[in-house]
Amino acid sequence: MNVLKDWYESHRSSCDCSNNHYPLTMEEVVIGQDGITQLHRFLREKGYDHVLLVCDDHTLSMVNLITCEELKSCRFTKSFLMPDDQGDVLADEKALVRVLIDTSSDVDVMIAVGSGTIHDVTRFASYKMGLPFISFPTAPSVDGFNSMGAPIVVNKKKITFQTHAPIALFADLTILCEAPQEMVAAGFGDMLGKYTSLVDWAFGHTSANEPFCPTVAKMTREALSACVANSDLIKDKDKEGIRVLMTALIQSGMAMAMFGQSHPASGAEHHLSHFWEMTFIEEERKQLLHGAKVGVAAGIIADLYHNDVTHLLKQDPNSDDALVKGLIDMIPSGEKLRRLIYQVGGKATPNELGIADHLLQESLQKAHHIRDRATLLRYRNSLTLTS
Numbered sequence: 342m343n344v345l346k347d348w349y350e351s352h353r354s355s356c357d358c359s360n361n362h363y364p365l366t367m368e369e370v371v372i373g374q375d376g377i378t379q380l381h382r383f384l385r386e387k388g389y390d391h392v393l394l395v396c397d398d399h400t401l402s403m404v405n406l407i408t409c410e411e412l413k414s415c416r417f418t419k420s421f422l423m424p425d426d427q428g429d430v431l432a433d434e435k436a437l438v439r440v441l442i443d444t445s446s447d448v449d450v451m452i453a454v455g456s457g458t459i460h461d462v463t464r465f466a467s468y469k470m471g472l473p474f475i476s477f478p479t480a481p482s483v484d485g486f487n488s489m490g491a492p493i494v495v496n497k498k499k500i501t502f503q504t505h506a507p508i509a510l511f512a513d514l515t516i517l518c519e520a521p522q523e524m525v526a527a528g529f530g531d532m533l534g535k536y537t538s539l540v541d542w543a544f545g546h547t548s549a550n551e552p553f554c555p556t557v558a559k560m561t562r563e564a565l566s567a568c569v570a571n572s573d574l575i576k577d578k579d580k581e582g583i584r585v586l587m588t589a590l591i592q593s594g595m596a597m598a599m600f601g602q603s604h605p606a607s608g609a610e611h612h613l614s615h616f617w618e619m620t621f622i623e624e625e626r627k628q629l630l631h632g633a634k635v636g637v638a639a640g641i642i643a644d645l646y647h648n649d650v651t652h653l654l655k656q657d658p659n660s661d662d663a664l665v666k667g668l669i670d671m672i673p674s675g676e677k678l679r680r681l682i683y684q685v686g687g688k689a690t691p692n693e694l695g696i697a698d699h700l701l702q703e704s705l706q707k708a709h710h711i712r713d714r715a716t717l718l719r720y721r722n723s724l725t726l727t728s
């Protein structure tokens with residue numbers, strides 16, 4: 342039942358690199374046809390009295406499925422997050438206060454019923470109130486369900502707070518298969534971003550001695566390869582395809598958890614995505630799905646590394662161009678990545694996503710400042726930009 346926990350522990354116990362590898366804090370990780378039944382069993386076993394379910398418009402029906410069965414001695418209440426004028430639920434001050442108001446003093450556990458944003462709100466609120474939370478993802482849209490970081494919009498700026506991971510995760514395949522195609526494509530896009538993040542990570546290690554673990558890199562690549570090999574089943578929202586995608590997203594999250602940092606799953610493609618997101622928040626524009634942005638950004642970064650960066654490396658007497666070229670060659674062409682995104686029904690270009698060319702150009706010049714990390718984008722900008 343807990344195949345993923347075993348997968349995690351076997352990698353953790355076998356890795357002999359010098360980095361610290363954290364034990365998994367989740368008690369159970371379940372992806373199956375009977376996710377709701379398993380969740381009920383877990384709640385009963387834990388003896389919880391009062392469960393608060395956090396949801397929004399899109400996931401209220403799932404909350405109703407969870408709460409329709411009476412559990413002996415366990416009471417359910419819900420916290421419903423309202424969308425803003427653009428129709429988005431943001432993980433911001435307003436959403437957090439909503440959850441705090443809805444958490445009566447006898448609540449002993451929270452459940453995040455939804456996608457990434459609901460998880461971020463629940464993760465942060467439960468942490469601040471000293472309560473555990475359970476993850477119940479309703480779409481395979483992002484790899485952050487089991488992370489400890491909660492990105493919260495404060496004063497229209499996104500700040501990531503280190504909080505806590507869920508104590509358990511229950512993913513119900515019947516529910517996940519009904520997720521909108523664009524959310525499935527977003528999850529796939531978040532995974533495609535690992536092609537570029539893994540190379541940025543290896544580059545950061547060789548060029549700036551950033552910490553690196555070959556086992557964690559292998560775990561992430563294994564998850565990525567499974568997604569790409571099953572893109573047809575994922576596109577069709579076939580149960581097996583969705584199981585593969587959801588498993589890969591959790592595995593990517595687990596790889597980050599084991600390493601204690603986001604290096605394996607987040608490189609220049611995520612920095613571009615964050616830059617676009619912050620611009621959209623400032624301009625009060627309707628938000629784009631995280632994974633949709635990451636997938637598009639991965640295609641852009643792939644093109645940039647195969648062309649600009651490869652040229653720069655040849656001219657740079659300080660670089661080990663053969664080694665870095667070898668890394669870049671592990672990334673498929675931008676064209677191949679865009680084909681994969683189209684294959685699962687996603688949007689593959691900035692234009693299709695509504696990212697204007699001036700924003701794209703600005704982000705390519707500035708996004709490397711988002712994190713202090715030695716990516717190839719930062720390398721490129723350090724050589725081509727004067728500031």
Ligand SMILES: [Zn+2]
Pocket residue numbers: 483484531611631632635
């Ligand atoms: Zn991501």
Ligand SMILES: [Zn+2]
Pocket residue numbers: 356357358359360362554555556557
């Ligand atoms: Zn290691």
